[in-house]
Amino acid sequence: MGAVLVVTGGSRQARLERAPAHSHAEALLAWSDSATVVISCAERDWIIPPGHGMWIPADTVHAVEVLRSGAGSALVFDPGRCPIAWPRPAAVVTRPLVRELIRYLGRLDSASTDARGRAEAVLFDVLEPARPTAILLPVPSDDRLRKITDGLIANPADGRDLARWAYEVGAGVRTLTRLFVAQTGMTFGQWRTNARIRAAITLLAEGAAVGTVARRVGFAKPSAFTEAFRRVTGHVPAAFTPDDRGG
Numbered sequence: 001m002g003a004v005l006v007v008t009g010g011s012r013q014a015r016l017e018r019a020p021a022h023s024h025a026e027a028l029l030a031w032s033d034s035a036t037v038v039i040s041c042a043e044r045d046w047i048i049p050p051g052h053g054m055w056i057p058a059d060t061v062h063a064v065e066v067l068r069s070g071a072g073s074a075l076v077f078d079p080g081r082c083p084i085a086w087p088r089p090a091a092v093v094t095r096p097l098v099r100e101l102i103r104y105l106g107r108l109d110s111a112s113t114d115a116r117g118r119a120e121a122v123l124f125d126v127l128e129p130a131r132p133t134a135i136l137l138p139v140p141s142d143d144r145l146r147k148i149t150d151g152l153i154a155n156p157a158d159g160r161d162l163a164r165w166a167y168e169v170g171a172g173v174r175t176l177t178r179l180f181v182a183q184t185g186m187t188f189g190q191w192r193t194n195a196r197i198r199a200a201i202t203l204l205a206e207g208a209a210v211g212t213v214a215r216r217v218g219f220a221k222p223s224a225f226t227e228a229f230r231r232v233t234g235h236v237p238a239a240f241t242p243d244d245r246g247g
Contacts, residue, residue, distance in 0.1 A: 003066040003205075005035045007074050008106040019064040026076040027084065028056040029092070029127075031102045035070030036205035036240060039063070042089050045135055047201050047233065049240040051099065053092045055129070060089060068205035073106040081117070083124050090129035097126055135198045135232060137191070140183035144169040144176065152192055156199040157218035162188045197232045200225070204240040213237065 005016045021040075030039060031053035039046045039054055041062035048054055050070065056062055058079060077084075092098065101123045108116050137153075140146055148165050152158055165188075166173045180188050196217040203213045214225035229237050 003035075003069045005032075005037060005064075005066045005069070006071045008071065016064065017066055021061050021063045023059050023061045024056075024076060025058055026079055027058045027082055029073075029075045029077070029102065030054045030056060030064075031073040031075070031099075031106075033071040033073070033103070035066060035072050036068035036201070037072070038065045038067060039089075040065070044089075045137075045198070046089065046091065047135060047198075047240070048091075049201075049205070049235070052094050052239075053098075053102065055084070055086055055090045055092055055127070057086060057089065062089070067202050073102055075102065075105055077120065081120070084127065086129060093128040093130045095126065098123070101126075135194050135201075136186075137194055137198060138184040138186070140179065142179050142183060144171045145179055145183060148176075148188075149191065149195070152195045153199075156192075156196040157216060159218060193228055194232060197229055200229065200237065201233075201240050204237055207241070210237045210241075 003017065007014045007016055030037075030048065032048045032050050034050050036050065037048045039048060039056070039062055041056065041060055046054055050068075101119055105116065105119050105123070108119070137149075140149060147169050151165075160168070162176055163173050166176050169176075177188065180186065180191060184191055186194070196219070200213050200217045203216060204210070208216070210226070211222045214222045217225070219225035219228070226237060229235070
């Protein structure tokens with residue numbers, strides 16, 4: 001069995017390893033108490049570490065993959081009573097009051113309609129969108145680029161520069177430079193950094209130390225790794241370790 005998310009919501013509890021693409025007629029607030037999950041929607045991968053959450057609008061197609069076992073909540077809201085109308089998926093600000101309200105709502109059974117209504121009203125008042133942790137890795141169509149990107153996903157610590165990759169795949173550096181931007185919207189360096197940070201999140205969720213993770217994904221110095229991690233995700237690496245609860 002892979003990593004498992006124990007999902008609570010009202011009187012329900014479910015175990016989840018992954019969920020294929022699907023949607024809900026209601027808005028959904030996904031919250032991780034102690035797990036690390038990836039929610040794929042809106043052509044992005046959204047990394048949800050412990051102590052963080054995500055708002056998914058009604059009828060938004062999304063898929064879920066669990067990177068690190070733990071507990072979480074999936075709260076759905078009656079469209080007729082939900083005043084939040086964010087048009088796109090959004091990470092949510094992780095204030096202590098938000099976390100406690102989500103945990104409280106997750107413990108309520110379906111019969112507690114009055115208590116749920118009061119708690120939801122407070123949650124709607126304090127819930128705010130936050131900067132998303134979206135790590136984009138667009139897949140190029142050119143076979144030469146695919147050989148490079150597939151190699152970097154398999155071994156993010158690969159230190160070959162674009163000139164060495166150009167020799168490997170039989171193309172010119174200028175050609176590959178142009179194709180990377182045209183087909184992924186990123187330079188080679190940006191794409192490789194995103195691949196490294198995405199791999200690092202999985203290792204951090206598995207409990208590896210920050211310094212160890214930095215070396216395993218190709219950074220010579222932990223400080224350089226932390227700087228790149230913050231630039232890509234908006235968080236420090238410690239936010240994705242199992243013992244963190246989002247501060």
